[in-house]
Amino acid sequence: xxxxGYHRASSVEEAVKLKGxxxxxxxxxxxxxxxxxxxxxLAAPTDLVDLRHIADLHGISVDGRNVRIGAATPHAEVxxxxxxxxxxxxxxxxxxxxxxxxxxxxxTIGGSIANNDPAADYPAAMLGLGATIITDRRWLSADDFFxxxxxxxxxxxxxxxxxxxxxxxKAGYAKFANPASRYALAGVFVARRADGVRVAVxxxxxxxxxxxxxxxxxxxxxxxxxxxxxxxxDARDMLTDMHANGEYRANxxxxxxxxxxxxxx
Amino acid sequence: xxxxxxxxxxxTVSGECEERTLLVHFIRDKxxxxxxxxxxxxxxxxxxxxxxxxxxxxxxxxxxxxxxxSSVTTIEGLSSQRELxxxxxxxxxxxxxxxxxxxxxxxxxxxxxxxxxxxxxxxATVRHELExxxxxCTGYHNxxxxxxxxxxxxxxxxxxxx
Numbered sequence: 006x007x008x009x010g011y012h013r014a015s016s017v018e019e020a021v022k023l024k025g026x027x028x029x030x031x032x033x034x035x036x037x038x039x040x041x042x043x044x045x046x047l048a049a050p051t052d053l054v055d056l057r058h059i060a061d062l063h064g065i066s067v068d069g070r071n072v073r074i075g076a077a078t079p080h081a082e083v084x085x086x087x088x089x090x091x092x093x094x095x096x097x098x099x100x101x102x103x104x105x106x107x108x109x110x111x112x113t114i115g116g117s118i119a120n121n122d123p124a125a126d127y128p129a130a131m132l133g134l135g136a137t138i139i140t141d142r143r144w145l146s147a148d149d150f151f152x153x154x155x156x157x158x159x160x161x162x163x164x165x166x167x168x169x170x171x172x173x174x175k176a177g178y179a180k181f182a183n184p185a186s187r188y189a190l191a192g193v194f195v196a197r198r199a200d201g202v203r204v205a206v207x208x209x210x211x212x213x214x215x216x217x218x219x220x221x222x223x224x225x226x227x228x229x230x231x232x233x234x235x236x237x238x239d240a241r242d243m244l245t246d247m248h249a250n251g252e253y254r255a256n257x258x259x260x261x262x263x264x265x266x267x268x269x270x
Numbered sequence: 271x272x273x274x275x276x277x278x279x280x281x282t283v284s285g286e287c288e289e290r291t292l293l294v295h296f297i298r299d300k301x302x303x304x305x306x307x308x309x310x311x312x313x314x315x316x317x318x319x320x321x322x323x324x325x326x327x328x329x330x331x332x333x334x335x336x337x338x339x340s341s342v343t344t345i346e347g348l349s350s351q352r353e354l355x356x357x358x359x360x361x362x363x364x365x366x367x368x369x370x371x372x373x374x375x376x377x378x379x380x381x382x383x384x385x386x387x388x389x390x391x392x393x394a395t396v397r398h399e400l401e402x403x404x405x406x407c408t409g410y411h412n413x414x415x416x417x418x419x420x421x422x423x424x425x426x427x428x429x430x431x432x
Binding site (some may be wrong): 007008009010011013026029033036037040043044053055057081093104105106107108173185187189 | 328
C-alpha cells in the first residue's frame with residue numbers, strides 16, 4: 006500500500022469539508038473494497054476520510070412500510086434487523102449473503118452502492134426496490150444513480166448518507182456466487198408492487214447493474230417462476246471474463262430470476 | 271505517523287504507526303501478539319480474524335488508525351485463566367487442526383458464531399458461517415465437530431448458571 010493520510014470525521018459536514026481539502030482523497034466507510042484495492046496498489050488516495058464514526062450515518066428506521074438505512078450501516082445489521090425482515094425479508098437475505106461474516110461486520114450499504122462494483126449485490130436491491138439514494142446534497146432515484154461499471158451519478162466530493170424505499174408487496178433475491186470470491190456471477194432482485202414489477206440484475210451485465218424490461222413485463226403479466234422462461238436475455242449484453250462467458254451468464258440470469266421469484270413467494 | 275490507542279485484551283495500549291499500517295501488523299509487530307496470523311493478506315482466508323468491539327473482523331483489511339479507540343480481543347485474550355477457552359479445548363479434543371496456521375482465526379470465528387447464534391447453532395449453520403475461513407489441512411469436519419461441541423458445552427454452562 007502506498008502511504009496515505011487519515012482523517013476521522015464526526016459529522017457529515019466535517020467529512021465533506023475534509024474531503025474538499027484533499028483533491029486526491031477518498032471517503033472510507035467499512036473499507037472492505039477500498040483497503041483491499043489500496044493494498045493491491047490499484048487505488049492510491051492521498052488521504053482517507055473515515056465515515057464509520059459519524060453517528061447520523063448509522064441505523065435502520067422502519068416507519069410502517071417506509072424504510073431508511075443509514076449509509077454506514079454494516080451488512081450484518083441489515084441482515085439481522087427484525088423490523089426490516091418483517092416487511093422486506095429479501096434485503097435482509099441479500100445482505101446476509103455478502104462476503105462472509107467478518108466482511109459483513111465491516112462493509113456498509115453506502116460503501117457498496119457508492120463503489121457500484123458490477124458484481125456487488127446492493128445495487129441490484131436498490132434498483133429492484135426503486136430506492137432513493139440520499140446524499141449530502143440531494144435525493145436521487147436508483148435509476149439515475151447507477152451509471153455503469155464502478156460509475157455513479159455522484160459528483161466530486163458528494164457522499165451517500167443513506168437510502169430509503171417503500172417495502173414492496175413481494176421481493177426476492179437469488180445469486181449464483183463465484184465460489185472463490187462470493188461475488189455474484191449473476192444476481193437477480195425481483196420486486197412486485199401494485200404499480201408493476203421491477204427486475205434488477207447484478208454481476209452479469211457488461212455495463213453493470215441493469216433492469217430487464219422483458220422479465221418485468223413477463224412477471225407483471227404472470228407472477229410465477231415459469232413466466233421468465235420466455236423472456237430473452239441477450240448474451241451480447243453480458244459480461245465475459247475468466248469466470249464465465251456471456252452465454253453462460255445470460256442463462257444464469259434467467260435461472261436466478263426464477264429462483265428469486267420462488268424466494269419472493 | 272499516527273497515534274493509535276486501543277484496548278487490547280482488556281489492557282489499554284498506545285503506539286505510533288504509519289496511517290497505512292494494517293491492524294494485524296500493529297497487533298503482531300507493535301504489540302508482539304503473534305497469535306493473530308497473516309495468511310492470504312487478501313481478506314479471504316480468515317487467519318487474521320480478531321474481535322473488534324465484540325464483532326469478528328479481518329484485521330488484515332482494517333487500518334490500525336481505523337481501529338483506534340476500539341476494544342480488541344485477540345486469541346491471546348480469549349481466556350484470562352491458565353485454562354483453555356471452551357472453544358480452544360474443543361478444537362484440541364476433536365482434533366480440529368493439523369498444522370494450526372488457520373486455528374486462531376477459526377477459534378475467534380467460532381466464538382463470534384456461538385455468541386450470535388447461541389443455542390440455535392446446527393451443522394449447516396456452522397458450515398455456512400465458516401465461509402470466511404480457509405483451512406487447507408482438515409477438510410473442516412473436525413472443525414465443525416469442535417464448534418458444535420463447544421457450543422453445546424457453553425450452552426450447558428449458561429443454563430447451569432441461570
